Amino acid sequence: MNSMNQLLGNVGIDTSQSILLTKVFLLVLAVLLFNFVVRRIFVRLAVQLKKTENEWDDALLDAARKPLAWGVWVVGIAWVVGIVSHAFDADTLSFVASLRDTLLIVLVSWFLVRLVSVVVSTLARPGKHRDAWDKTTVEAMGKLVKAAVVITAILALMQHFGFSISGVLAFGGVGGIAIGFAAKDLLSNFFGGLMIYLDRQFSVGDWIRSPDKEIEGTVEYIGWRITRIRTFDMRPLYVPNATFTSISVENPSRMHNRRFYETFGLRYEDQDKVQAITVAVKEMLLAHAAIDTQQTLMVNVNTFNSHSVDFFVYSFTKTTKWAEFHEIKQQLLGLISDIVALHGADFAFPTQTIHLMPQQVMDTNGS
Numbered sequence: 001m002n003s004m005n006q007l008l009g010n011v012g013i014d015t016s017q018s019i020l021l022t023k024v025f026l027l028v029l030a031v032l033l034f035n036f037v038v039r040r041i042f043v044r045l046a047v048q049l050k051k052t053e054n055e056w057d058d059a060l061l062d063a064a065r066k067p068l069a070w071g072v073w074v075v076g077i078a079w080v081v082g083i084v085s086h087a088f089d090a091d092t093l094s095f096v097a098s099l100r101d102t103l104l105i106v107l108v109s110w111f112l113v114r115l116v117s118v119v120v121s122t123l124a125r126p127g128k129h130r131d132a133w134d135k136t137t138v139e140a141m142g143k144l145v146k147a148a149v150v151i152t153a154i155l156a157l158m159q160h161f162g163f164s165i166s167g168v169l170a171f172g173g174v175g176g177i178a179i180g181f182a183a184k185d186l187l188s189n190f191f192g193g194l195m196i197y198l199d200r201q202f203s204v205g206d207w208i209r210s211p212d213k214e215i216e217g218t219v220e221y222i223g224w225r226i227t228r229i230r231t232f233d234m235r236p237l238y239v240p241n242a243t244f245t246s247i248s249v250e251n252p253s254r255m256h257n258r259r260f261y262e263t264f265g266l267r268y269e270d271q272d273k274v275q276a277i278t279v280a281v282k283e284m285l286l287a288h289a290a291i292d293t294q295q296t297l298m299v300n301v302n303t304f305n306s307h308s309v310d311f312f313v314y315s316f317t318k319t320t321k322w323a324e325f326h327e328i329k330q331q332l333l334g335l336i337s338d339i340v341a342l343h344g345a346d347f348a349f350p351t352q353t354i355h356l357m358p359q360q361v362m363d364t365n366g367s
């Protein structure tokens with residue numbers, strides 16, 4: 001220390017200033033060392049916590065890593081600046097303390113927001129001893145908690161800077177009426193999104209469509225104002241959430257079966273074979289592995305059409321996957337065609353029979 005003071009004295013710095021610079025140097029070095037130690041502790045903790053089955057300690061560590069690292073710098077720099085200000089009798093101690101407290105409030109809020117994000121992502125995926133939560137519900141809860149954290153942080157900062165929270169809340173009550181009239185569409189979309197989260201009529205990843213509007217596709221994102229739907233031709237469709245409060249929404253993703261419903265027409269000359277064909281088709285459906293025999297299954301003559309005797313097939317497949325259903329449908333159509341051919345019958349097509357009177361036949365032959 002004496003050697004350093006002598007060296008600083010040789011370059012024109014007196015003893016008091018050299019002592020101050022030495023203190024500042026040591027304090028900065030202490031902050032750097034403490035920050036290094038904190039980082040090493042976090043690395044070692046991360047390695048150890050990954051070996052445990054508890055997933056929440058990992059979430060807490062991940063959320064606290066960056067805010068705590070920045071907190072070390074904020075406290076350390078405020079400490080150094082405070083010592084320098086005190087040595088020079090500078091009137092900056094209160095400002096430094098106020099700035100330090102402000103940054104600490106921001107860092108605590110940042111930590112809580114990060115913690116909520118980590119918890120939401122953890123709950124949305126299955127764990128070792130639990131099932132995944134509904135993604136839409138978890139995200140809604142996360143957004144509400146984040147909004148509460150941000151609002152609380154803003155109010156805390158306003159209180160810290162001397163603003164009266166009661167006055168702000170009173171002003172908010174009066175101003176809320178004017179804001180409500182000015183932003184009624186925004187509020188209606190907000191509450192529409194809240195109803196989607198509460199009613200859970202659809203979730204991210206569901207295929208939905210509306211018979212009231214031209215809305216059909218896969219839900220990609222549910223926000224507080226809009227819902228993004230990817231149509232089947234891969235176009236993004238942005239729908240205001242308020243729309244879903246006034247229209248009917250069909251959710252095919254939640255159906256338990258897909259319906260196979262087709263009508264087949266046989267020739268009138270095969271009318272005596274229709275009964276045997278319908279019985280054979282029904283037996284085929286009952287024995288088919290892809291047909292859900294617990295659901296309605298019907299094979300009956302439907303009507304005598306202008307050129308055919310029609311029978312319909314009404315059943316449900318076990319699968320709900322669109323591509324797999326069409327593979328099964330193609331297979332069933334082929335089997336029904338084979339049954340019709342096996343009974344010596346054929347499908348009808350539009351025909352016309354002309355009956356000629358004997359005199360008309362003679363006139364035709366004479367001409």
